[in-house]
Amino acid sequence: MPQNNITLDEIAEFFREKDNFVLICHKRPDGDTLGSALALRRALEYMDKKAEIICANTPSPNNEFLFDGEYFPAFDPEDMNGIPVSVDVASEELLGDLQPEWGGKIMLKIDHHETSDDFAKLNYTDPTAAACGEIIFDLVGLLGVPYDVCAEPLYAAISSDTGGFRYSNTTSRTHRAAAELLDAGAENAFIDHMLYESRTQSEIRALTAAYASMRYYLDGRVAMVVITNDDKKRLNLREEDLGIISPITREISGVIVGITMKQSRVDPTKFKISVRSEPGFPANELCAAFGGGGHPCAAGAEIPAANAKVAAALVLKHITASGDGLAVTD
């Protein structure tokens, strides 16, 4: 459980007193970490402070629009000497390739994850915030910076981490922040279009293969899709095209356990499963049976098997009907 040793008011004071910051995003950055950093940089520049953003990886295609025409440095930590502040980084390991240089040096951590390490000197975690962007929203208000300065990245951060206000983490606080940001000029339709309606043609090919492979088990309570190396080769799919597949099994009425299975390119006798489940079915226990782990409703593991059919049978063997629901065998 994270222990705060600084308040949000004190964080505002920290930014008011000091100058020259390095805002650090987590590796493989999403809209929340990027939007939070960008909004904070704009707020600090509005206050005539210097701030740079760094990250172990460049933004993915669907988040590139955030930095349209705005400076995003290549990963080059040697030139940086500002005060290191991390946003939306739950553990030092999530600094990725920045860890060797910046690990142990973070001055201030601002985060919203329930399981978050206190790896910085000053640690602030608010797990009631649906997105780190919600915390930055409050901080910008405390700094007295008008919201039109950073409405777009803050809206993108909040929309990203709430699945466009559809996930269960969305609260009235989330909607009130969104309302303020729209009033301040955030072009919500454009941002949500970029975040949620900008699939690439290769992502569409990945979806096509996934839907074609959809199978149901145990009276439709389990759904599974499989992507083999043959699929990847035949359809020219990259690993990053496959992220889009994970939610589709769970969107089906009656499905309690949705499984996405992908053959490993490196070792074709290994099959990586991502399990998404309704509350009640322990996705983490199912994955633990194969040496994996995760959360009760979202977990993963790697299964050694001669082919996808064998791997699927191995997984299903561990899921049994139990009353109205499903359970995991020992």
Next chain:
Amino acid sequence: MPQNNITLDEIAEFFREKDNFVLICHKRPDGDTLGSALALRRALEYMDKKAEIICANTPSPNNEFLFDGEYFPAFDPEDMNGIPVSVDVASEELLGDLQPEWGGKIMLKIDHHETSDDFAKLNYTDPTAAACGEIIFDLVGLLGVPYDVCAEPLYAAISSDTGGFRYSNTTSRTHRAAAELLDAGAENAFIDHMLYESRTQSEIRALTAAYASMRYYLDGRVAMVVITNDDKKRLNLREEDLGIISPITREISGVIVGITMKQSRVDPTKFKISVRSEPGFPANELCAAFGGGGHPCAAGAEIPAANAKVAAALVLKHITASGDGLAVTD
């Protein structure tokens, strides 16, 4: 352009003064018309008034949850003698099979569509509301009814008509209403799961066929999916399973015109197209070339052709590249 002859304050007074209402939804009801009617009925019952809900059609599977355990009468207009009030009904024709009995008799119309007929005695249309539910939200406030009485159906109404707060009609007013309703206890995660993540297995089969048929034209600026009668038969698809397909072409990066084509069961030499486009490309003009019509960004038409291939070629012939964009030929 609709002309209001009653204010929202006067509507509140109308409901306070009278008793015994029949709340009428539009045909093929969506979450907005059903949620608005249900919320209004609960508010009126809280005020010790009588109110019934009628509609030409029963709720579709993904909206059934709204009426879980709550009375929704079979279509039986003869037994009803309350004051007729329509919600979210833009024209009398949209009463559907209720029109012969109730046409010309609507006392009060509450609507939010930009093009809305003043077919009632008392007409109120607020086109700045993203959903009729937003108007009912304000009305419930004016009536002094606490929001916990009707938070769920109001939230469902507003989420339905804004695509879960992702469509461009979403405003800060929308988010502020949602915030109030969450504070009043609306279970947003459950409602959004029911509205957006409850696809049936036959809808999944329809999606599978649609993705498999996806083709790109004019450098990926046009995408088309085709569902033939063979597909419908082979996959056991009902017409109502096909609604889920319309958005998928437009979700692809770079696509300006997305076309969904369906062969007619009644006359297999007719192909119905639904066209969705980015602002700038006139979907309505394209469809007008085939005797159809609609809005600039969403239109439809029926094309006579020997087979799907011929129909697709006919449509594409009318779309030509023009500079960076696309245009419709004469």
